[in-house]
Amino acid sequence: MHKLVILPLLCVALSLLVASQDEAANQRFCFRFTWLGPQYNAESTYLNATCEYLLNGASGIPCQHPLVVTNTSTEPNTQYMWDHYQNDRTHIACRLAPGDVCVKYTYSFNQAVQNISYFCTKVNIENEGAATSGCYTEYRNGREIEVCVCRSVAGEKPCNDAAKMMPHLVGLFVAGFVIVLQQWASR
Numbered sequence: 001m002h003k004l005v006i007l008p009l010l011c012v013a014l015s016l017l018v019a020s021q022d023e024a025a026n027q028r029f030c031f032r033f034t035w036l037g038p039q040y041n042a043e044s045t046y047l048n049a050t051c052e053y054l055l056n057g058a059s060g061i062p063c064q065h066p067l068v069v070t071n072t073s074t075e076p077n078t079q080y081m082w083d084h085y086q087n088d089r090t091h092i093a094c095r096l097a098p099g100d101v102c103v104k105y106t107y108s109f110n111q112a113v114q115n116i117s118y119f120c121t122k123v124n125i126e127n128e129g130a131a132t133s134g135c136y137t138e139y140r141n142g143r144e145i146e147v148c149v150c151r152s153v154a155g156e157k158p159c160n161d162a163a164k165m166m167p168h169l170v171g172l173f174v175a176g177f178v179i180v181l182q183q184w185a186s187r
Contacts (some may be wrong), residue, residue: 033066040114078160106146
């Protein structure tokens with residue numbers, strides 16, 4: 001009698017697992033985390049780090065949890081992260097909502113990367129409208145801000161590493177970028 005009860009429960013559990021995997025395969029994701037930058041590695045004290053500490057009072061720079069460091073102080077291997085969190089994508093990713101794009105926001109100072117944030121948001125380019133792909137760069141007082149945007153494909157690794165399709169454009173997205181920061185702050 002117990003075997004008859006277990007078999008239907010097992011079938012229900014398997015069908016829920018398959019349905020869950022199918023649903024995940026139909027989802028579009030973007031990476032969602034902040035790499036703390038090359039000044040941190042596996043030996044650094046960062047476990048209690050916060051976005052406020054990382055940004056050191058700077059405003060207008062996005063920061064997303066979780067905060068990530070790498071053993072070699074190099075940019076994270078996003079393929080490894082995607083594979084490692086295959087059973088819990090939302091630990092390092094956000095679902096791409098209609099109208100949103102994936103963003104890789106790189107903040108550099110004196111030509112050295114300080115940190116990189118990955119997230120979902122909307123981006124509007126001044127006098128052009130919504131951005132759906134490409135990279136945009138702005139220079140301000142020795143700081144370089146590069147924003148790369150793309151739309152992920154359902155069931156595949158997020159596309160936050162958009163190819164650089166546009167030349168560096170000074171001031172192209174100043175007004176539009178305010179929208180990105182507003183979206184980031186509201187999440």
